[in-house]
């Protein structure tokens with residue numbers, strides 16, 4: 440008997456473009472949400488566009504989150520209960536957006552995603568990525584009912600946030616390679632559509648890399664569309680597998696070893712150079728990934744990430760411990776192997 444089933448949850452309204460923030464009220468109005476909106480944001484986005492968002496959502500309350508973590512999710516849940524929030528609006532980068540989508544899931548209320556930076560591909564996904572002690576969970580969370588991404592605001596954000604988003608997408612190459620490896624070696628469930636979409640998104644971004652330049656609103660447009668597409672791939676797969684492999688384990692480990700040193704996207708980009716080498720050897724994809732990151736002015740070395748060689752090697756040799764996700768790192772690589780890959784690819 441055929442007994443497979445799937446449940447793909449996608450946003451109803453995705454509004455991307457110049458001045459899109461002014462359409463937030465309409466985009467939310469179409470969702471027939473009721474009750475007090477609670478804006479979950481971090482200091483910079485709140486300062487830059489908080490008032491514009493509050494003007495669009497009458498009676499909105501605001502809660503500021505500075506860090507990612509279960510404690511912060513609980514704080515938002517408490518704040519939402521206090522004001523009897525009808526729905527949550529994640530405003531900012533990956534941290535407030537993840538926090539809001541996880542709190543919404545727990546509260547069973549709607550979630551709206553308003554990215555102010557093209558820095559990560561969680562703006563559309565129904566996944567939350569959250570550290571806890573020695574591990575980092577990738578958990579099912581409330582996918583956004585609407586995404587409103589103002590390319591004018593995003594183009595105005597510091598350029599490195601956009602290059603971080605580009606690197607997060609480029610890392611799909613190695614994430615998909617890891618996923619396919621896990622299918623072959625461990626029988627992990629694989630989605631052809633999810634894998635193909637994630638890979639195609641990375642290819643399209645690399646093909647358009649010449650158009651991605653500081654200060655160009657068109658760059659924000661290209662990158663946001665790719666981030667949306669990558670998030671949809673995660674929703675199709677029902678996991679972060681299409682966009683998160685060993686390069687993400689490496690980045691999550693860095694967040695523990697050297698917190699706050701570099702942006703998530705930049706860390707996964709450097710991780711992707713090295714894990715591509717581990718997949719294919721010296722003549723493979725790693726050089727294309729390196730070239731693409733370099734052409735975007737994204738970090739390609741430990742020093743670019745503000746890391747010592749030892750910190751980088753520690754993260755690479757222990758990344759497999761972060762979670763039970765089979766990747767090219769297997770049950771761990773030796774320090775000798777890690778040094779060889781890092782030196783050959785010019786990362787250290």
Ligand SMILES: NC(=O)C1=CN([C@@H]2O[C@H](COP(=O)(O)OP(=O)(O)OC[C@H]3O[C@@H](n4cnc5c(N)ncnc54)[C@H](OP(=O)(O)O)[C@@H]3O)[C@@H](O)[C@H]2O)C=CC1
Nearest residue numbers: 481482483532533534555556558559560561566568596703
């Ligand atoms: N759920 C998923 O599928 C995914 C989740 N993630 C998660 O997202 C997080 C990474 O996202 P990232 O966006 O880098 O993290 P942050 O939310 O910390 O944002 C990065 C920085 O950008 C600043 N910022 C945001 N918007 C603007 C703006 N318009 N102008 C100036 N500064 C701005 C923030 O400032 P300030 O702190 O001062 O407010 C912060 O310092 C990680 O926790 C990662 O695991 C990443 C990819 C996918």
Ligand SMILES: O=C(CO)COP(=O)(O)O
Nearest residue numbers: 560567568577679682683
């Ligand atoms: O960052 C991600 C995709 O870019 C997802 O990370 P997790 O695998 O930790 O959920």
Ligand SMILES: [Zn+2]
Nearest residue numbers: 559560607707
């Ligand atoms: Zn990522």
